[in-house]
Amino acid sequence: MADVVSPEVRSRMMSGIRGKDTKPEMIVRRGLHAMGFRYKLHDKKLPGKPDLVFPKYKAVIFVHGCFWHKHDCKYFKWPKTRTEFWRRKLLANSVRDQGVVQDLEELGWRVGTIWECAVRDTDPNELISFASNWLCHEFGNLEIGGL
Template sequence: MTDRISPEHRSWNMSRIRNRDTKPELIVRSLLHRMGYRFRLHRKDLPGKPDIVLPKYRTVIFVHGCFWHRHHNCRYASTPQSHTAFWNAKFATTIERDREVRRQLRKLAWHVIVVWECEITAEHSLQKKISTFLRHY
């Protein structure tokens, strides 16, 4: 199957996808703030520049988009029907990079939470997930 839009327009679309201050990330940050947690953003000295860093708890939070980071069994993690070989390679690289970043952070004694884009709509569940995790540290 061929792409329905021109390569130039596809490039323009892709250039508009942000990697920080996304809506899901802002929602998680707002929730954390309301829960009383204080945090730092995108620390460059940590592997993967985590979206949210809670230094007091030595915990980092990654807010992952289900499509880009391939949330398993999620309806948002669909694969485009055109250029599937390209997309599958891109997704495999992303998954491996995420795995390596988590490994490096654990090696540095940091705890890692991954919040998926689809989890953001259930605020109570997300709040419970975060507070349960942080209660151990």
Template sequence: MVDVVSPEARSRMMAGIRGKNTKPELVIRRGLHARGFRYVLHDNRLPGKPDLVFPKYRAVIFVHGCFWHGHSCHLFKLPSTRREFWRKKINRNRQVDHSAIVAVKDAGWRIATVWECSLKGKTKLDPQHAMRALADWIISNKETITIRGH
């Protein structure tokens, strides 16, 4: 038997999934704010609307959920149902991520990517280690940093 979900029902289900103010994003925001950093949230003037923007340092942070962005870690597993739908959706998310990163770099901004697995699950880092690495990167001149789980 095949479950058929109407587009309206699917839309309602997807509406419950957060794109902003996720738990990993809140952890990063709180940690950096406690260290004295001030930022703009989801600035739509920049491609991809980075999660945190630090105009003073020309730096942005993208906080990626491992499932939605297809990270190669224990938190990502392609669902066993509607595999082609999910494969296309996640590949599209990856393409959008890549385009946004290229455009932000071309605009002269530095980019940090923080993966959800660095903050939760069996490969999570010590939160203070992740915050220290991000804080050090923000004040540095380094172009990019990626923070992922062990």
């Protein structure tokens, strides 16, 4: 099936997708900040440049988009055009994400992943409460996402 927009328009649309300060990331940041948590943003010294870094708790949080990180949820759909390109790209993203988590764990960091679908489908107060509870306690890694 051919794309419904021209390659130039599609290119412009895709280039407008941000990697930082996304709507789901801002919801998580604002909620945790309002609860008194302080953090660094996108620390380049750590593998994967986590979205939120909490040195006090030795924890990081990634806020992942379901499409870009190939989450198995209702919001992820394989593209119908350039399928081989997207399959390679998204699988590589997924493998890289696993490596980043492993590298952070080896450095002694706890890793939290909050998926876009969780931000969309969960009451924000409940989501932030769950994340803050994880930060304050010595639990292992965290993954919040819907199916």
